[in-house]
Amino acid sequence: MTRHLLVLIHGITTDEQPQVTAQYGRLVQAVKQANLPLSGPICQVHWGFPAPGQGAERPDQYLSLAEAVVGRRLREDRPDGEQQRMPGGSSFDVGIWPLRQSIEHIRRSVVQLGLSDAIYYTSSEGEQAVRNSVFEQVFSGLGDQVGGGPVVMHIVAHSLGVTVAHDFLYALFGRKYDEDYPQKGVTPDPHPLHDRNQAREEHWRGEAEAGRLKLGTFISFASQLPLFVLRKQALVKRIANGERLDPRVIGVDPTRDSLQWAILYDADDPLGFRTRALYESTPAIADIRVGSGLGPQSAHLGYWLQSDIVDRCVAMLKANIA
16 A cells, blocks of 8 residues: 655744744645645754754754854844944945845844755755755655555755755655766764664665655755855866756656645745756746745745645645545
8 A cells, every 4th residue: 555755844044942843734724624634743954043942953953053252242242333444434334224124134034044055055064064954854744664555755845944854755765767866975964863863864875766765746845956056166167068857857747747846936036936847848847936925934834824835735735645
């Protein structure tokens, strides 16, 4: 009997105390109301911050704590009158006050709290810490059963979480189709999760290559893959040579005539990109324009909250699970 697992992966967080469970809430409720035949609890991934009321236990959980300290120190170390001049200087920065307030808000939330998440993930240590955290949670959802029926994963991811999910899928499906697949994996990590994840990753990679683990659905909100594909030299060279990426490396079946990977973006979201054109043409992948918010920040953070978007996600999941 086929087992279906639904995984939710958040992206950058713009609050000092992220409320990711609440962010997932509307979709979780809609999935439960639709009575989708999932084989276990929805895997609601949390990374980058500790559980409420607890201290950091994993390396990645120090991230939000460090971001909060940086932000607090910057606010406290503010010069009198918000203005200092160099000796002998006469210039004075006037500006437009409402615009300046808006920019300051974006600087504190999207840039200082959000962009720093992305910077952390692009470092080798940060990538490994986040991978360990996310992979551990997803592998726990998959379980350790050997044999039995096939397993189908369905993933909904947002913002930087799209890149994390893409990396997870590539780790499982990429070796079979990509000649540049890293044979030695990422840099070893002394954290105990690393060795356990390495063993589980190899197990589930084998299941994927044998066709017993499949990707059923990939729904992306605010994809930033057009930026993050440039992290790897092999991809930089391939794209520079005019090549398109093989969707099979993340488990997408290019022979399908139905949608498997939906890339949702809002034209008002400066951090959400159309992505389909990076990959070989197939009906299995589509960019879909939606309305997630009215301004840049609300558009980027609003995908989980819009009823229309949630309904589309549930309909796609239902079609691919049936």
